[in-house]
Amino acid sequence: MVHLDVLIVGAGLSGIGAAYRLQTQAPSHSYAVLEARTDLGGTWDLFRYPGIRSDSDMFTLGFPFHPWKAAKAIADGPSILEYLHETAATYGIDKHIRFGRRVVRASWSSEDALWTVETSQETYTCSFLYVCSGYYNYDSGYVVDFPGLQDFQGKVVHPQHWPDDLDYNGQRVVVIGSGATAVTLVPAMAPTAAHVTMLQRSPSYVASRPARDAFSDRLRAILPERLAHHVIRGKNVAFSSAVYGAFRRWPAHAAWLLNTTVAKQLPASIPADPHFTPRYKPWDQRLCLVPDADLFEALKDGSASVVTDEIDTFTPDGIRLRSGEELPADLVVTATGLQMVALGNIELTVDGRAVDPHDTFVYKGMMLSGVPNLAWCIGYTNNSWTLRSDLTSQYVCRLLNHLDATGARICVPEIDPAEYDAPPRPVVDLSSGYIRRAASILPRQGSYGPWRLRQNYPRDLFTLRYSRIDDGTMRFSPAAEPVS
Template sequence: MTTAPATESTTQEVRDAGHVDVLIVGAGVSGIGAAHHLREQFPDRTFVLLDGQETRGGTWWTHRYPGVRSDSDLFTYGYRFKPWRGPSIAEGKEILAYLDEVIEEDGLEPHIRYRHRVTAASWSSDEGRWTVEVDRGDTGERLRFTTGFLWMCQGYYNHAEPYRPRWEGMERFRGPVIHPQDWPEDLDYEGKRVVVIGSGSTASTLIPAIAQKAAHVTMLQRSPSYYFAPPVVHELAVQLRELDIPEEWTHEILRRQYMQQYHWLARTSLEAPDEVHAFLMESIRPLLPEGFDVEKHFTPRYRPWQQRIAIVPDGDFFAALREGKASIVTDTIEEFTETGIRVSSGEEIEADIVVTATGFNLSAFGDVAFTVDGEQVDFPERLTWRGVMISGVPNMAYMFGYFRHSWTLRVDLVADLVCRLLERMQDRGATVVVPTLRPEDADMAIRPWSDPENFNSGYVMRSQHVLFKQGDREPWTHMLEHEEEQEVLPKADLDDGSLVYR
């Protein structure tokens, strides 16, 4: 995808909004974490966070459908510097409250600008800085910030446009068709028949939340996903809290316990996928209704961890199935009718409301238009540097978490690396750093952003063409497992020739 400056930026007056040492784009989990580490390690540097939404939280503000919750444990999804004191699996509002505490404790609020949507970023080598153009949603103004270092922490999907497939006859359906990303606050589903299209974390979270009031909820899936049903409160957490030890100790012990589990799961899924498959199947079988067809409805076409495993805390989704409040249809959609959906078998599933839990669209750096010295940046032609910077793009880092592990585990690691890089620049008296291929990288094989054999979720495969690439050797690779990266990133050589300072 070639990014080009937005047309309106040249026709509207742009007001200067000032200069900062570091400009962070995004005030969600990534941006708030980046700001904490930056302030802690460089207290004298000026910074600002820009976010296009009404308030903080990123995905936790966008997604407000019934039951929205984490699909990772909060002891690893929470920051390493901020102990998590609640249950292992938390609702969206609890996560927002946690982020609010970080903002307050770090004094970040004066540095955050909400309703500030970044549209363009231009690097000038002559000036040695970025010029960032912003649409201010609450006033309609266009603003111009300048910065010495740009840190993209905007997340990885389009908040405004979720993925909405089109099916034959959708316009005939008499009821509402809703995407969870755009959940109406006033939607009345009490006593209604609801069909949820999809089988991932969103569907398995939403269904038990609405099944208590709805007449019936049907999950309509083209193919099954893997599920795991851990307790909301870890047994070890109960034992530790009975000992009345400091919360910081409990946080660290449980954090390490969960990391060990993730590492085992990732490692074994690759080395012995049949063993993990059997473990997952046997763990959910006792939670399903008697005689339930596990082979048809719960056996995915891919190996464990090629796509994310959906977490079902305390098995609430399976409880809805056992109680008859929810059911599963595994089939493909033939067409929508006036009163529901007809699938390929000929069955018509009656519905008053259809929810398309069909995922989202990945976004390359928030679809911001990037230029370097007047040249448009074509990201699919660029390579990642350790999943942190982009080849040929000066003074720009980005934050991208893990797919298989908790996203935030990588936020802390990347923040450490970026701060170490800023310190290295300071020590060398450099104001510019550019990831640059070395002579020994000339014969390097270029690989896609995500290898389908490694991770092949639909939203990833749909978006390969707009995303940057990776190489076949360090430091031009990414998507390492946390077990490996927690050793690699802290030791990353910042003087191996792949970073050019000036």
């Protein structure tokens, strides 16, 4: 059995960032990264559908310690994967990754102050377990059992399982969905397909922005690389935080602005209402990004179209809608969403007691109430994932160093139900379908204090970097003290 001070689960953006922070801010701790797949990259290695790209700018989605150097601020998936490989190799992180190790279960012993972590290959022990596998199910996306699907004579593909040899050249394609995946696929497939139709039951808010940031290009031309990176990163964080705050405070004005902007980019044949006028408030769900207005250009030149309706049934030659309209199709792409999991679907026990993540509250957006020496790395929904994940990793390093300095071996956040009577909320506070479907399995958050996961980077920056570790909520102890 192999022992490490820290085990990191997942070798994607979060896991690579966590490894760097451990090496530099808690260097006395040995670690390994356990990755279920055969390569690093996480999401960026998993998804291979046409047009796959970031929906955040790379100056904030990229690592603050390893500046993004490519020209495009909104980058394609292969470029991001290459960047992750380069980062891991540059800092020697790749030597710590153990591939093909899917973590199945983890058992905590207070007597030993250790986690026993079972993988598909071998068993480890560690003093601290850091789960950086995100919250998406990598094995399967969300699949809808559409009526008549078995009668369809064409191909049906889910974006999460895109075949390498799929040829859609000259074919009639229907993409079912209106989220980020759909608005990415439609313009990417349109140039070679005969025609691409985006079929949506209800629209999403969509915003266009240039793939290249002209201001950032000018700064990088005159400033040293690292200085330019920090200035651009700060500017982008400030802008996105201000826009999010304004949109949440004045949702009616935000909706008007988004709808008006989209209407100006659409051809006269496609009205903004109903095709781009959502039923929800801006940022009740994530905003879909359209780089260089590529979706609108495809709609203008006629290579793509949008239909807002509901599916009645699949037919041998396509899809019949509730309105009676028939959409002919050779290929249907079901961009119907993702499935979420809590803590990588790892089976957790604490001193022999099974832990249901839904019964826990999230402390400072990363630790679970009543679960010792474990952190879960999740990012922002209103900003780049890495902004939050990097703060979490730095806090974990502070926590590990505090344990060493005080001689404690166990840290566990404890919530007192008698004192904390605020109603629980989902840890991911959006109304998107994939989040509503996972509400019964995800940990919860409170309404205030360290139990609230805020979507506020400036506030988190101060709290996670400079606030007291021993704050009265986190309980510290030596070993041999069972967790209640």
